[in-house]
Amino acid sequence: MTLTHTSTGVLEFESLRDLLRGYAGxxxxxxxxxxxxxxxxxxxxEQQQQLTNEIREFRRVGGRFEFAGLLDISKLVDEACIAGAALETTQIRDLIMVVDRAAEWREIVMTPPAAMKNWSAVPNISEGIADFTAFLREFRNKIQPDGTLEDRASPELARIRREIDKQKRTIQESLRGYLRRLAEGGTLQDELVTIRGERFVIPVKVEQKRRVPGVVHGSSSSGQTVFVEPIETIEQNNDLVRLLDEEQAEVHRILLEMTRRIGENAEAIRNAADVLAELELQFAKARFAEDYSCVPVSLSPARDAASGAD
Structure with a gap:
């Protein structure tokens, strides 16, 4: 049962809620x-008061927990349940962060500080966090903080990326030799190798472009330089593009598999996120109570309306 809109306004509840939101991380x-x-x-x-009191005591004895960076992942979990869906790496990273943080809290509850051996309300709501040990092992060290897939995400991805690095070195060595020959005739604008559309090219003075057989991949903003892919490196660049396509295909396959595993654990992940959201509410209330020297209220027994019917 909730209060009426009028009662809520009298209590200035919205202002209080806005103030409390400032304590969330x-x-x-x-x-x-x-x-x-x-x-x-x-x-x-009474349950809310008990939860807040236990978190206040947890903080008093030095207990800490980090909520910063946790996002509402409900829509991501829903998307992961769609057959054939593939979440982006950054989305998977954010989702796994929530699961990992939930696992950390579960460990705290299972081995609480000595002063918290008798807490009851917090362990009760924390039962909603499943054991994610095996699940998290599948994702450990596979996504970098910036969202890039690690080479170790799969043996095939590691192999392809080694081939890509090797092919890039081969092309660069070929072009450096080509550059040395062209430099003697003053054909080059700059003695460097650059990339246009995933293909290695060299900058050539526009008036000298006919002296460099190959494919032109655009020009500089000034129009004085064109970027040419010499004919002798076209096949090498083709091989590189093929490897890059293989890399993208393997990345997509990995994301499909990761997304499928998330979908299979959707209910457990939703429950864990819900527990963390409730816990952060309690931590926010605990900090608020500390700052404003709040004390638990004593609730009077509910008045029996029938008792005053005379």
Missing amino acids: SPLGMGRIQHLAPSLDRDWI
Whole structure:
């Protein structure tokens, strides 16, 4: 049961909620606070007070937990449940961060500080976090912080990337030799190798481009330089493009598999995210209570309306 809109306004609840939101460190927790509403449910109120008291005690004895960076992943989990869907690497990274943080909290609850051996409300809600040990092992060290897939994401990806590096070196060596020959005749604009459209090219003075047999891949903004792919490196560049296509295909395959595994664990992931959101609400309330020297309220027994019917 919730309060009426008028009662909520009298209590200035929205202002209080906005103030509390400032104590949250992640979009996940802020979202939970945003949907917070006052209630007349005595059991819920008492549970909330117990949770906040236990988190305050956890903090008092030095307990800490980091919520920063946690996003609301509900839509990502829903997308992962679609057959054939492939989440982006950054999306998987954000989702796995939530699962990993939930696993950290589960470990804290299983081995709490000595002073917290008797807490009850927090372990009760934390039961919603499953054991993600095996699941997280599948994702460990496979996505870099910037969202790039690590070479170790699969043996095939590692092999392809080694071939790509090798092919790039081969092309660069061929072009450096070509550059040395052209430099003697003053044909070059600059003695460097650059890339246009995933193909290695060399800059050539526009008036000298006929002296360099090959394919032109655009020009500089000034129009004084054209970028030429010498005919002798066309096949080498073709091989490089083929390898890059293989890399993208393998990346897509890996993302499909990762997304499928997320979909298979969708319910457990949703539950874990929900627990973290509730925990951040409690941590926010605990910090708020510390700053404003709040104390738990004592609830009076509910008045029986029938008792005053005389």
